[in-house]
Amino acid sequence: MTGMLMRRAILLAALFIVSVSGPVLTEFEPQKVESSSAKATGVDVTVSGVSVQYTSSTDKSSYEMFSSNYPISNFNRPAILYVIDTMVNVSTTLTVEVENLGTANSGVIDVNVVLKHNEYSFFELNNTTVQMSALNGGQTNTVNVVFAPGYSGNHTLTITATSTVSDDNPSNDAGSKGFTVGSNYFNCDTLSTWTTGNEWGASIETAISKGMSCHIGRGSTSTYSNGLTTSLISPPMDMSDAISSPLRTNGFSFFYTGSTAQNDVLKIYAKTNLGAWTELLSLSNTIDGDFGDGVNWQTFSISDKGAVSPLIPMTSNLLHSTSQIKFEFSSDASGSDIGYWLDDIVFVYDQKVRMKEYQVSAQGVATNGATPGEWGSINMKIVNDGNISETFIPSLQGLPSDWNAYYSRLSGTNFNPEQGLTVAPGAPVEFRIMIQPEENASIGLHQMSVLISSQQYASITATLPVQFLVKADRIPVVTPPPIRPSCPPSYTCTFEVGLDNIGDATDVFDISYDSASLPTGWDVGFTWTQATSIQIRPNEPTSALMTMTVPSGVAPDTVGSFDFTMRAQNDSLRTVTTSIDISASMVSDASVDLVSSHKMDRIYINAGEEIKLTYEVWNNASRQDIFDISVLVEDQGTWIVEQPTGPPTVLNSGGKTTFDVYITAPNNAQAEDRGPRITPLLESQRSFMIIQGEEFDSLRIRTTEDVTIETVNSPAKLTPSIPNVATFLVTNNGNGDTNVLLEPIDFPQTWDWWMVIDGENHTGPLSLTVSYDLGHTKEVELWLLLPMEESAGERHTIQIRVDPLSGQQDMNTSDNTAEFTAMTDAVHNPILSLLSGSTSTMAGGVISVQAHIENQGNTFDNRLSLRTTVYSTPSLENIKSFLTVGGASKNIIDEVPLTLSAGQGMNLSVDILVPDDASLNTRFVIQYEILGSVDENGFPTTLTVEHLVILDYQRRIDASFVSESNESVGDGLPANIWANHTSVSTVNESMILTVTAPDGWQVTCDKILVPETGLEFTSSPGHVNKQTTQSLCEILRLKGVSNGDVVFTIRSGDGYHEMTQTVSVSFDVPDEDAVFSNVELIGGGLGGVVFICVLLLFLRRTPNDDESILELEDTIQSLNGPPTSGPPVSGPPASGAVVEQQMAPEHHELETTPKEITPVQSQPPTIPETGLPPGWSEEQWAYYGQQYLDGTL
8 A cells, every 4th residue: 555645834934835817627438430531611619627616605515626627726636636526416517628629610519527326327317408509610618517416436427519510520529438437435534423532533634625634642732542442433325326336436535644653553444234344554653753743644545446546445235224434542551642533534436326317118029929839928028128238138927838929129139038138218129039839729819928127126017918829720531421322323423522611711712623544434523502712710611502413234332433632722831632432322212191081181299298200111113222201391480390309210112101290389489389390201221212202281370368467556555535546468479469358356336447559448359469469468457436325444356357258258257357466545525615605795694604524534623723814804893793503603713623424414604794883885794714634645634715795785864854844834834944965875775754744634645645654665776875865744734723733754665774753833823803803804905905906907918918927827826825724634535626836856955944835826626526535634635636537645
């Protein structure tokens, strides 16, 4: 080991400073590139140098002392003395210098920087391309490339400069150099993770970096102790991913300085993977014992693996998951010194590529199948999708046992799959697996897979499913007839040659024959319908139909032969030729026919029934013959025809025999179905002639009836008064169309029922087709309507029967009836109805409204209650209402519970007293509500009836009798009383006025004498406009008292109205002398005046003055007044003339002030020729005669 001295100045005056203006560029070793034969361009670019710097100043201060970056401030380390170029995962800047050695402009230059791992044939840690501006001839420029290598170890850096203009000397375009990446670096600035022994520590007296170093001792001004054994142990480092056999040195290095006494030593150890410490080297003696003039530092120069470096080698057993180094210092008692200082401890080892860098996929290229026993192949590619070249191991999975396989390259050379194939990224490798199926391998696709796995990481795999086709082969086989073909002389006969393909591939086969070996006159050939190229699938044998001709005169059993050849079109090697024998036979003469008992036009059998036909056979030839007996069956369908069994029949000449044929009809045969046609056949084994009998075609199927009925849906309960439905399925299982009749069994006469088919009511027969016409089933709905008298809970068995109408017996009568059991449902059916009630009323009247509740259900109902409501519009507070339920009085405001048996009814009645003050058009509503009922869905419902009564009838009148004067009336003059009558009734009111007066007094109203029975008059309805009548009643004292009460009574004809009023009347009655004096005076004076007036008028009158004279006479007459004696109060009128005026009643409002009416007197009517009415006087006639004649008295 040779020490290399280095000096680091402590004092400024002693500094060794190398003055360099920039980074030193390391020259590259040129890469050999084939030169271009193109025309010279004057461009020759080359990578002239590269320098490495840490991108971060922090990283630079930590790692630069042992790194290739140069120069280092205040440190005169030679440029070539370094261990690493950078640290793993630390950003690093490469400065690449490119020079154009030519004379022309280069154009843009691509600078490509690739860092490869030395331990692998292809693993790029970095591949970066940057562009540089064009360089003129002789010009130089630099570009920077920044990257952070992800793996420690010894790598190769390759830099290539490529100009856009063709380079005249491409051999110098690229250069490469070693590039080392450190894994761990310790600056001794802290020992917190290290294990420190006695007198080991961090020192600031001298250091390479970070201002601190690791020191054993007590400083430069003191010495370590005697008799020491003390250690400094690094923290564990995971180096388990180290490559086991690296190409370059893996290890560590450091700087050291200081001095030890003789016999004192510092040993360096490393821990093995078994936990033991193994010594690597030792240090002793003095490097620099005085720091006063500066400090000398030293490192190592060790030759290992063909190279010299500062690295202390570490073997593979020292690189593991807990790798450590130990510095152990020991001193004896002979003396001591200042000790050692250590700094910048750096580790380098080649890291194994991680699994994430490996990726693989497989691609199928081609598959060539093979026939069993032959070789086929699978061609595929291994694609390296990772970043590193790798050896991949192929493995064929799922290869059937007894199959063979081997692996080969495309060149044809075989390789061992366990050694694998090396594949670089981006360069797929194609290979082939040869496969040989065993001879009995099944034809078709066989599923397999090829597993591609990484040699480095077995978990990195790719699987490619493959299908290997075992191809089918074709193997022709010719089979001669099992019985030698034979034909009578002078006949041409046919025979068949069997053909088969016992291979696995369908193919078309050409067939041919060679008849050269047949005797003279014999011939063979294909029938005219026989093709000579036949496609035959595997295991689907067929035959070739041939003819043979035997010349006449050939003796029976003479044999000839010919060759038959079969050749595959797709493989002419697959050819077979077979010799086939043929012979001459006898001439057969035979007949076959049904026995006479079976010869009928029609034979009917049932479906599924078996019948036997018997045939007779005769040999009419002159020699014995042997016959194979069979029947030719046509239109067989599903009928079963049993061919005759037994050995061939041998019949001597003239002999006969019989055989039977059994025929079975299908179970599902339909009526009138036709049986198969049977033709008997005799085939001679001697002559191969076929004798055919007469065809039999008389078999038919007999019609059978078989109908069924089954219940599909049926109700569990039958609800009275509501149609209930049950569904039945009727099926015709017979063998022909049929008509059937459906009838219920023993239904009660009180029930109604009907049937519905396809949504329509149905009566009469039901038509059903045979099953194959799809009309052989029908769903029938049976609707049942039960009367409400049916008791709830009663159980019923409902039966319905179906019978065919053809008259034939049904095959199975047990399924001709269907039934179900149901109970009568409980029906709660309360019915509320309005019986009677007036629709109109009047104030003071009575309203009566009757309703009826009836339980029309079939069960006891105690859930009901009655609620009765009476209201009016406008509302009246003094309405009195009375409720009667079933004859019992109930409070109308109460909810009355009701209990009704089935069919029971109950009357409900409400009576209302209409208030006297109720106004016209008042509306009364009487409402009955039955609570507790439910609807058909079971939800609560309320039964309601209402009755409306309108107060549209009113009878109301008013009457008053008012005296015209409160003073006494003069004797002989009437006392006037005004009778006022008003009606607001809605009907005509017929009223009667009666008057009671003192004896001798006489009362008239409107000049009509009021009899004892009263005066009648009628008032029109006044509810819209009041109807008012005013009459003048005159009270005349004929005799009797002078003072008295007159009682007026007015009442309606039906007695509804009656009002009475009394009026007091007083007459002034003079004494008798005064009376006569007054009369004379009035008579004399008045008569004179009248006489004078009349005379004057007469003298002055003109022809038109007659009327005026008459008026004057009337006036005079009226002034005379009534006679002193009038008609009697009762009885026939007395004699005398009375002038009367009759006034028609007027409609007006009642007046309290009587009207004044001036009476007008006229001449009394002429006395009838028959005389006065009996009992009448002339005075009465004069006064009342006109009324008598008018019929108004």
